[in-house]
Amino acid sequence: MPASTRRALGAVLAALGIVLVFVGAWIVVELGPSGEAQFRATSKAPGAIVVTSDVLNAVDVPARVTATRADGGAVLLAVAPSPDARAILATSAVSSVSGVRYPAGALDLHASGAGALSDISNADIWRLSAKGAGSAALEVDQGRAPETLVVTSGDSTALSNVTVTMTWADRAWFFEALAMAMIGAVLAVFALTDLWQGRVITVAGDVAKTNTLETTK
Amino acid sequence: MTRHDLITKSAAALRRRRDDLMRRDLTTSAAVTLRLRRDDLIRIVRGILVSIVAVVCVFMITSVPGWAATHALLGIHQAPEAKTNSAPLTVDQAKKILARAFTAAYLGETTTGAAARADLRAAYTREGLRAAEGRVKLASVEPAVAPSLLVAPHPTLLAVSRGFGFPRFIVAQTLASGGGLPILHLLTSPDAGTPYKISMSVEMVPPATVTPFDSLKAGSPLVANGAGPRATNGTGLVVAPATLLKLYAAQMAFPAKPVPKPPFAADSFASQIQVGAAGVADAVGSQADFVQVHKVVPDSVYAVRQASGDALVFGVLERKDSFRVKPGENVNTDANKEFVLLSGKKMITTAASITTLEFVVFAVPRSTGQATLVAAREQAVSGSGY
Numbered sequence: 001m002p003a004s005t006r007r008a009l010g011a012v013l014a015a016l017g018i019v020l021v022f023v024g025a026w027i028v029v030e031l032g033p034s035g036e037a038q039f040r041a042t043s044k045a046p047g048a049i050v051v052t053s054d055v056l057n058a059v060d061v062p063a064r065v066t067a068t069r070a071d072g073g074a075v076l077l078a079v080a081p082s083p084d085a086r087a088i089l090a091t092s093a094v095s096s097v098s099g100v101r102y103p104a105g106a107l108d109l110h111a112s113g114a115g116a117l118s119d120i121s122n123a124d125i126w127r128l129s130a131k132g133a134g135s136a137a138l139e140v141d142q143g144r145a146p147e148t149l150v151v152t153s154g155d156s157t158a159l160s161n162v163t164v165t166m167t168w169a170d171r172a173w174f175f176e177a178l179a180m181a182m183i184g185a186v187l188a189v190f191a192l193t194d195l196w197q198g199r200v201i202t203v204a205g206d207v208a209k210t211n212t213l214e215t216t217k
Numbered sequence: 218m219t220r221h222d223l224i225t226k227s228a229a230a231l232r233r234r235r236d237d238l239m240r241r242d243l244t245t246s247a248a249v250t251l252r253l254r255r256d257d258l259i260r261i262v263r264g265i266l267v268s269i270v271a272v273v274c275v276f277m278i279t280s281v282p283g284w285a286a287t288h289a290l291l292g293i294h295q296a297p298e299a300k301t302n303s304a305p306l307t308v309d310q311a312k313k314i315l316a317r318a319f320t321a322a323y324l325g326e327t328t329t330g331a332a333a334r335a336d337l338r339a340a341y342t343r344e345g346l347r348a349a350e351g352r353v354k355l356a357s358v359e360p361a362v363a364p365s366l367l368v369a370p371h372p373t374l375l376a377v378s379r380g381f382g383f384p385r386f387i388v389a390q391t392l393a394s395g396g397g398l399p400i401l402h403l404l405t406s407p408d409a410g411t412p413y414k415i416s417m418s419v420e421m422v423p424p425a426t427v428t429p430f431d432s433l434k435a436g437s438p439l440v441a442n443g444a445g446p447r448a449t450n451g452t453g454l455v456v457a458p459a460t461l462l463k464l465y466a467a468q469m470a471f472p473a474k475p476v477p478k479p480p481f482a483a484d485s486f487a488s489q490i491q492v493g494a495a496g497v498a499d500a501v502g503s504q505a506d507f508v509q510v511h512k513v514v515p516d517s518v519y520a521v522r523q524a525s526g527d528a529l530v531f532g533v534l535e536r537k538d539s540f541r542v543k544p545g546e547n548v549n550t551d552a553n554k555e556f557v558l559l560s561g562k563k564m565i566t567t568a569a570s571i572t573t574l575e576f577v578v579f580a581v582p583r584s585t586g587q588a589t590l591v592a593a594r595e596q597a598v599s600g601s602g603y
Contacts, residue, residue, distance in 0.1 A: 013267075053296035060292050083299050083381040087409040124314055124412045127307060144307070146296040170292070190266060 014191035020184025027177035035174035040165040041107035046158040047093030053146030070161040072134040076154035084125035085148035091115035304436030342414035351598035358554040379436030417576040419592035440520035456480035458520040462532040471509035486593035505540040526583035534575040559600030569602030
């Protein structure tokens with residue numbers, strides 16, 4: 001391989017390694033040793049908040065959902081099979097969590113429907129539920145997916161100004177990020193070493209060439 | 218010192234250092250052991266490391282958000298499809314529903330006032346509620362059997378619905394703590410927003426038994442029928458549930474109208490009804506004409522497929538006992554406490570009627586044989602006269 005090509009490749013690899021080090025280290029710091037990723041959004045639109053199975057069941061680790069009302073009123077979180085949740089909210093105004101944004105830590109909310117919310121608390125479709133004043137939290141396992149999580153006031157009163165926080169925790173993510181940073185470091189060290197050695201050899205070559213010229217003289 | 222001197226000295230120092238390293242370091246030893254030149258060993262090791270790092274880098278690079286490798290790396294996947302061949306309820310959910318309904322039923326039938334009525338409405342639905350209200354109304358003249366049946370602390374969960382369609386059901390069995398006949402309970406939910414409530418509670422007819430259903434995890438499908446909730450599969454039974462109940466109702470009429478080749482076996486419940494009707498007709502014969510009609514209550518038939526392919530068919534018949542008073546006659550009903558409580562009438566001059574609900578459960582075979590009565594119960598619910 002020509003020296004110039006080798007040096008260019010070494011520079012690219014060194015840059016890539018440094019990028020991996022920074023990105024990996026940043027994710028390590030962000031996730032922490034527990035590998036916890038958190039996303040949140042505040043819904044201002046009146047009605048229920050729905051976390052669909054596309055988000056709730058997207059990862060094979062339990063999802064912890066917390067809902068907090070700004071006015072301190074009652075909050076009900078409930079989880080049901082997705083077809084049932086769709087059926088009971090078919091005509092109601094809802095804000096659906098349709099996606100997550102990483103690393104922004106935000107949830108995408110999509111408002112739909114316009115009907116009044118019915119009192120869903122008496123239905124037998126809910127597998128898990130949690131109720132609280134001002135705030136409530138629920139940890140949803142993935143054993144009965146697909147499921148949908150619904151946040152309401154616990155009666156037919158429409159919710160507004162509610163902050164929903166979703167948290168996933170997987171220690172494997174932390175170690176993957178750590179591995180990324182370490183691999184980046186190894187890559188950067190090797191590439192930089194190679195570049196440095198190439199520079200030394202070039203200098204040494206120049207010196208040898210100079211000596212030869214002096215001897216000839 | 219000139220530039221040349223500096224370069225010469227530096228090169229010499231580097232050579233010395235390299236020579237020292239070549240003499241002393243582990244790499245040289247390893248190369249000697251492997252019978253390789255030192256430079257060759259370094260090239261090989263470096264090549265291997267760079268290859269590994271390159272592979273990992275490619276994997277990492279393709280792990281940027283939105284690329285498939287990200288999903289693979291983080292375990293992100295599409296949410297699974299809803300299973301149509303599983304139960305929409307967990308066993309724990311079903312047991313909680315049973316406990317709630319039976320508690321409300323017990324409270325509704327053993328207490329009085331507005332709270333009791335609210336409990337009854339929370340526990341029962343449709344004909345089940347009509348029967349419970351009739352039972353409460355007639356509690357002073359009928360033996361109080363129902364509450365003791367509901368005291369059973371641990372109902373046995375027999376079957377739950379399969380799939381996400383509606384209506385849904387739960388089949389349970391209780392055995393009164395003081396002994397007596399086992400009771401079959403059918404709880405139903407017509408839609409996602411309405412909780413399960415008791416549609417019927419029916420004493421089993423000795424020596425009937427109930428064969429097993431599919432597992433509670435898989436749920437049990439409903440069999441299609443023309444007089445109640447439908448399911449996707451065909452009947453696959455010796456007789457369609459709706460036809461069975463229609464013929465059963467017809468053969469119990471008074472005056473009797475025999476059903477040729479009935480698809481059901483003779484049973485003690487129907488015999489008692491027929492004998493009772495003949496007795497009433499004889500008793501009132503001098504003062505009134507008596508007719509008894511049985512009709513299947515619309516949307517009351519639930520046919521639940523069992524593991525063997527047979528089905529357990531639940532249905533409700535509405536019986537109307539009609540009296541037409543003969544001209545010039547006045548009938549004093551004071552002795553009939555049940556009729557007085559239901560109608561508020563003690564003297565009938567023209568006509569009277571009593572409506573009774575008959576809850577029946579049949580075991581219907583898949584291919585051969587006749588349907589057999591598994592459980593039956595009757596409850597007077599209303600009366601009128603003038």
